[in-house]
Amino acid sequence: MLFNSIKYAIFLPLVVLLFWTCPQRFRVPLLLIASYVFYMSWRPIYLLLIIGLTLLNYFAGLLIASAKTQSRKKTWLILSVVANLATLAYFKYAYFFDESLAAALKPTGINVPAIPFEIVLPLGISFFVFEFIHYVVDVYRGGEPVKSFTGFSLFASFFPTQIAGPIKRYQDFVPQFLTQPKFSIDCLDEGMSLILTGLFKKVMIADNLAFFVQGGFANPNLFTGLDLWLFTYAFAFQIYFDFSGYTDIARGSAKLFGYKVPINFNLPYLAASIAEFWHRWHISLSTWLRDYLFIPLGGSRCHRWLNYRNLFLTMTLGGLWHGASMHYLLWGAFHGAMLIVHKEFQRCKDAIPLLSSLMKSKIATVASMLFTFHVVCIGWVFFRAETTESCFAILRKMLFIDTMAKPSTALVMNLPSINYPLIYPSIYLLLPLLAAGHVLMGYLDKNGTIARIPKPFKAAWCFALMFIVITFSPDKSPRFIYFQF
Amino acid sequence: MRGKLAPIFKTFSHSYALWAVLALLVLDCFIRFSVAYWPIDHFNSPNRSWVWWAVRDFRTAANKPDVVLLGSSLMMAALHGGDATYLNQPQNVAFHHRSRIFEDLLTRQTGREFNTFAFALGGQMASDAYALTSTLLHGPGQPKAIIYGIAPRDFMDNTLTSPASTETFRYMTRLGGLTDVAWQSRTSFWEQLEYGFARVSSIYDHRLDFVYLQNKYMKGILKSLTAFKNLDEVHTPFPLRKLALLELPEDQGPNDLLIMPFKREEHKFIDNLNEYRMRYRAFKPKLFEMQLSYLERMLRFCKEHGTAVCLVNMPLTEENVQLMPAGFYDSYKQRIERLATTYNATVIDLNTPGLFGKEYFADSVHMNGAGGMRFFKVLAEKTTISSLALGRKGILQ
Numbered sequence: 001m002l003f004n005s006i007k008y009a010i011f012l013p014l015v016v017l018l019f020w021t022c023p024q025r026f027r028v029p030l031l032l033i034a035s036y037v038f039y040m041s042w043r044p045i046y047l048l049l050i051i052g053l054t055l056l057n058y059f060a061g062l063l064i065a066s067a068k069t070q071s072r073k074k075t076w077l078i079l080s081v082v083a084n085l086a087t088l089a090y091f092k093y094a095y096f097f098d099e100s101l102a103a104a105l106k107p108t109g110i111n112v113p114a115i116p117f118e119i120v121l122p123l124g125i126s127f128f129v130f131e132f133i134h135y136v137v138d139v140y141r142g143g144e145p146v147k148s149f150t151g152f153s154l155f156a157s158f159f160p161t162q163i164a165g166p167i168k169r170y171q172d173f174v175p176q177f178l179t180q181p182k183f184s185i186d187c188l189d190e191g192m193s194l195i196l197t198g199l200f201k202k203v204m205i206a207d208n209l210a211f212f213v214q215g216g217f218a219n220p221n222l223f224t225g226l227d228l229w230l231f232t233y234a235f236a237f238q239i240y241f242d243f244s245g246y247t248d249i250a251r252g253s254a255k256l257f258g259y260k261v262p263i264n265f266n267l268p269y270l271a272a273s274i275a276e277f278w279h280r281w282h283i284s285l286s287t288w289l290r291d292y293l294f295i296p297l298g299g300s301r302c303h304r305w306l307n308y309r310n311l312f313l314t315m316t317l318g319g320l321w322h323g324a325s326m327h328y329l330l331w332g333a334f335h336g337a338m339l340i341v342h343k344e345f346q347r348c349k350d351a352i353p354l355l356s357s358l359m360k361s362k363i364a365t366v367a368s369m370l371f372t373f374h375v376v377c378i379g380w381v382f383f384r385a386e387t388t389e390s391c392f393a394i395l396r397k398m399l400f401i402d403t404m405a406k407p408s409t410a411l412v413m414n415l416p417s418i419n420y421p422l423i424y425p426s427i428y429l430l431l432p433l434l435a436a437g438h439v440l441m442g443y444l445d446k447n448g449t450i451a452r453i454p455k456p457f458k459a460a461w462c463f464a465l466m467f468i469v470i471t472f473s474p475d476k477s478p479r480f481i482y483f484q485f
Numbered sequence: 486m487r488g489k490l491a492p493i494f495k496t497f498s499h500s501y502a503l504w505a506v507l508a509l510l511v512l513d514c515f516i517r518f519s520v521a522y523w524p525i526d527h528f529n530s531p532n533r534s535w536v537w538w539a540v541r542d543f544r545t546a547a548n549k550p551d552v553v554l555l556g557s558s559l560m561m562a563a564l565h566g567g568d569a570t571y572l573n574q575p576q577n578v579a580f581h582h583r584s585r586i587f588e589d590l591l592t593r594q595t596g597r598e599f600n601t602f603a604f605a606l607g608g609q610m611a612s613d614a615y616a617l618t619s620t621l622l623h624g625p626g627q628p629k630a631i632i633y634g635i636a637p638r639d640f641m642d643n644t645l646t647s648p649a650s651t652e653t654f655r656y657m658t659r660l661g662g663l664t665d666v667a668w669q670s671r672t673s674f675w676e677q678l679e680y681g682f683a684r685v686s687s688i689y690d691h692r693l694d695f696v697y698l699q700n701k702y703m704k705g706i707l708k709s710l711t712a713f714k715n716l717d718e719v720h721t722p723f724p725l726r727k728l729a730l731l732e733l734p735e736d737q738g739p740n741d742l743l744i745m746p747f748k749r750e751e752h753k754f755i756d757n758l759n760e761y762r763m764r765y766r767a768f769k770p771k772l773f774e775m776q777l778s779y780l781e782r783m784l785r786f787c788k789e790h791g792t793a794v795c796l797v798n799m800p801l802t803e804e805n806v807q808l809m810p811a812g813f814y815d816s817y818k819q820r821i822e823r824l825a826t827t828y829n830a831t832v833i834d835l836n837t838p839g840l841f842g843k844e845y846f847a848d849s850v851h852m853n854g855a856g857g858m859r860f861f862k863v864l865a866e867k868t869t870i871s872s873l874a875l876g877r878k879g880i881l882q
Binding site for chain 2: 006007010185188189192193211214215218219455456458459460461462463466467470471472474
C-alpha cells in the first residue's frame with residue numbers, strides 16, 4: 001500500500017477515525033492491527049518475519065535487562081544482534097555475497113553455484129532491523145526494556161514509519177503510547193498539512209523528475225557531460241523530494257494519531273560542508289550509524305588515522321545498507337573519503353589563521369555550499385547509476401571537459417508527456433526554481449517566518465495543495481525510492 | 486443534541502485544514518454547476534495518443550467515409566506499409582488515416598469513388614472497437630460499412646488489465662460515450678472506486694481539462710519566452726521516450742513515426758514469438774468471453790444503426806497460431822462465425838493456407854509493405870464477392 005495511492009487515502013482516515021472513537025485502552029492494539037494489515041497488503045507471509053523478529057527482540061531485551069552478570073548480558077546482546085543481522089544478510093545480501101564470492105574465486109577455477117531459489121526482499125526490513133538493534137544495544141547500555149509487548153510490537157511495526165523510516169528511538173517513541181495523547185485540532189492541522197506537503201513533493205516534483213532522470217541514467221551514452229550534469233542535478237532534487245516527501249507523509253500520518261516521529265531532513269543542499277550535509281540528510285540514519293557503528297568502532301576519540309578508518313568504514317557500511325550492489329558501496333566509500341578530506345581541510349584551516357578567517361566570509365560560505373552540493377551530486381552518480389560500469393562512464397563524461405563542447409539543444413531534453421506539468425515543457429525552468437525554492441525555504445525557516453504564517457494563509461496553502469494533488473496526480477506513480485532499501 | 490454538537494463544531498472551526506477541505510468542497514460544487522458554461526472541448530487532451538490523432542482527422546475530414554477500417558496493429562501495419570509501398574512514399578502514422586490502395590482497388594472494381602477512414606490502432610481490443618463505434622460511428626460520422634480486422638489476441642491478450650485501461654477506451658470515455666459499460670469495463674474494485682470518485686468529485690472528473698488548460702497556457706508562456714515556436718514536435722531521443730512512456734500516458738508527436746516503402750532487399754523477418762507466448766500464456770476464459778461480449782455489442786449497435794459490418798480474420802504465420810492454447814483457434818473462429826450470423830455481419834477469413842506466405846510478414850503477426858498491398862488486394866476482391874453473394878446493403882452499395 002503506497003502512501004500516494006487511493007488505498008492509503010481510504011485506509012488512513014478510516015484508522016484515524018477508529019483510533020479516536022474507540023476507548024483509550026484499545027487504541028494501541030488497534031494501531032498494531034492496522035500496522036499488520038498495512039504490512040500484509042504487500043506480501044502477507046512476511047508478517048511472520050516481522051512478528052518473529054519482534055518476539056526475538058522483545059525477549060532479548062528482557063533477558064539482557066534481567067541478566068545478573070555483564071558477560072551474560074553481552075551473550076544475549078551478541079545473540080540478538082547476530083540474529084537481526086543474519087536475517088538482514090539473508091534477505092538483502094545473499095545474492096550479493098554469492099555473486100561477489102563467485103567473481104572473486106573465478107580466477108582460481110572454483111565454481112560457486114548461484115542461489116537456486118528466489119529471495120524477495122521484505123519491505124522495510126533495513127529500517128525495522130536497525131530499530132531492533134538500537135533497542136537491544138540501548139537496553140544493554142542500561143536502558144529500561146519495554147514491558148508492554150503490544151507497545152514494543154507497535155514500536156517496530158507502526159505503519160507510517162514501517163517501510164522507510166524515520167528510524168525511531170524507543171526511548172522517544174514508546175512513552176508516547178503510555179501517555180495516551182488527547183485529540184487536538186493542532187495535531188489534525190499539522191498532520192494534514194504535512195501529508196499534503198509530502199504528497200506534493202512526491203507526486204508533483206519527484207515523480208516528474210523521475211521520468212527525466214531514468215531516461216538519462218539508462219542511456220548515458222546518448223548524452224554529453226553537460227546533459228549528464230543536468231540529469232544528476234535532477235536526481236539530486238528527485239531523491240530529496242521523494243524521500244523527504246515520504247518522511248513528511250509518515251510524520252503527518254503519525255501526527256494524526258497524536259504521535260511524534262523524528263525529522264529526517266533539514267534542507268540538506270544548504271550544507272556548507274560534507275559533514276554538515278550528513279547532519280541534514282537522512283538524520284535518523286546518520287545518527288544511528290554514529291551511535292551504533294562509528295562510536296563502537298572507536299569514534300573520534302582515538303588516533304587521527306584510526307578515526308579516519310572508523311569514518312570510512314561507517315560510511316561504506318552505510319552505503320551498503322542502502323542496497324546490495326557495488327555502486328552503493330562505492331557511494332558510501334566516496335562519502336567516507338570526502339569526510340576524511342573535509343577533516344584534513346579543517347586541520348589545515350585551523351593551522352592557517354588567514355584561511356580560517358577567509359572561510360568565515362559570506363562569499364566563502366556560499367562557495368562552500370555550491371562546492372558541497374556538487375560533491376554530493378558526484379556521490380549521487382554512484383548511487384543512481386544502474387551498474388558500476390555505467391557509473392564510471394557517466395563520471396568520465398561529467399568530469400572530462402571535451403564532452404562539454406557540444407551541449408544538446410533544450411528540446412533534446414524535452415520529455416514528451418504533457419500530463420506532467422513540471423517536467424513538460426522544460427526542465428531548464430524547473431531546476432533553477434527548485435534550487436531557488438530550497439534557498440528561500442532555508443531563509444524563511446531561519447527567520448521563523450514559516451512558524452508565524454497566519455491561519456488563513458495556511459488554509460489557502462492546504463487548499464492549493466489538495467487541488468493540485470487531486471488534479472495533477474498521475475494515474476501511475478513510481479514507488480518511493482527508499483522503499484527498495 | 487444541538488448543545489452537545491456545538492463545542493465539537495467550535496473545536497473544528499479552528500482547524501485551518503478543515504477550512505481548506507470546506508473550500509475545496511465549495512469549489513467542487515461550483516464546478517459541478519458551472520461546467521456546462523465552460524468553453525471545454527472534450528476532444529482536447531493533454532496527451533496526444535494515436536487515437537487522438539485519428540479522431541482529430543476524422544472530425545475534420547472533408548467527406549464522410551464510406552468504409553471505416555478498424556483493427557489492431559495487424560491492420561495498422563497493413564494499412565501504413567501497404568500505402569507506403571503502393572504510393573512509394575513514407576507514410577506518417579499521425580496523419581495517414583485512409584487506405585489509398587483499398588480506395589483505388591474498390592473504385593476500379595465498381596466504377597465509383599470510395600472514401601475510407603482507418604481507426605486501426607496498436608493494441609486495439611474488441612472493447613476498443615466497440616468504444617470507437619458507439620462513440621463516433623453514428624450520426625453525421627456514420628459510415629456505410631465497417632471492416633474490422635480481428636485476430637485472437639484482440640480477445641485474449643492477458644497483458645490487458647481491464648477494458649477501461651486502454652488509451653482508446655479512456656479517450657472515448659472522455660468524449661462522453663460508454664456510460665452503458667462504465668462499471669463492467671472496470672474490472673477491479675479500485676478501478677470502480679476511482680470511477681465512483683470521479684462521479685462524486687467534479688474536480689477529479691475534470692482533471693484532464695485542468696491539465697489541458699495548464700499545458701496550453703504553459704506552452705503559450707514558453708513560446709513567448711523562448712526561441713522554440715513549435716513545442717508539439719518530438720525531439721527527445723527515442724530510448725528516453727520509450728522509458729518515460731512506460732509510466733506516462735501514451736503521447737505521440739506529429740513527427741514520431743514514419744512507415745517506409747517496402748524493399749525486398751532490406752527486408753528482415755523479426756522473431757517476436759516470445760512476446761506472443763507471453764500474450765497467449767495463461768488463457769483466461771473470462772477475459773475471452775468479456776471481449777466477445779463487446780464484439781457482440783458492437784455488432785448489435787451496427788445492426789441497429791444500419792451499418793454493414795465485415796469481420797476479417799487477419800492473416801497470421803503458422804508458428805504464431807501454434808502458440809495458442811490447444812483447440813482455441815478453432816473455437817475462436819466458430820464463436821466469431823456464430824456472432825456474425827446472428828447480427829448479419831460478413832466474415833472473411835484471410836488466414837487460410839497458401840494465401841499469405843511468410844514473405845508477406847515482418848514478424849509472426851504483422852504484415853510488411855508487400856503483405857499490406859496483397860492484403861488489401863485480396864480484401865477488395867473478397868469484399869466485392871461477398872457483397873454480391875449476400876445481395877444486401879453493404880460496402881458496395
